[in-house]
Amino acid sequence: GAVVSQHPSWVICKSGTSVKIECRSLDFQATTMFWYRQFPKQSLMLMATSNEGSKATYEQGVEKDKFLINHASLTLSTLTVTSAHPEDSSFYICSAHDLAATSYNEQFFGPGTRLTVL
């Protein structure tokens, strides 16, 4: 149980295009999902917290108009990188918080999406 998937696992796009990344909780409901960004050989940096049915909360320094987050259901959150540029190339990881867990409900992480912008 507690599986989180991401799609696509990798994507290459041209500069100026938009890319959508999906994060799904496969066997549990998640009111909250988190989006992280990881540069090579660096730690994870939280970009935003995505809450089902409401606007995402962005961390300081993250452009909300560039990184659009939609959390339309309890099992799906999407991150759209708009007008992507080479500096947006990174590894994007999502995590989901299990709504039903009675003990401390850890976050379950997706496998990540490697974005390369040419």
Next chain:
Amino acid sequence: AQSVTQLGSHVSVSEGALVLLRCNYSSSVPPYLFWYVQYPNQGLQLLLKYTSAATLVKGINGFEAEFKKSETSFHLTKPSAHMSDAAEYFCAVTKAAGNKLTFGGGTRVLVKP
């Protein structure tokens, strides 16, 4: 505010030797603490977590960690390293269930045969 410091960005150990990864945290409230492992081009896998129960926490793959409030530490250990332990390890803290995690800088473990 909360923060996590992992001492040593790289650790090299011989196969069969003790693995010790250091993590110190700061938090204004009693924290929840986690250790995750990441293999190349993959997401994070939970090794173990501290949630105010036992201070010595046992996790998967033979890892364990001890919460020491007086030292604000949560160091990760494994008595005998295996080649498959070569990976990146992250310590993380949060102050409430379901809240956002703050990660340390990570420690890359190299296991020598």
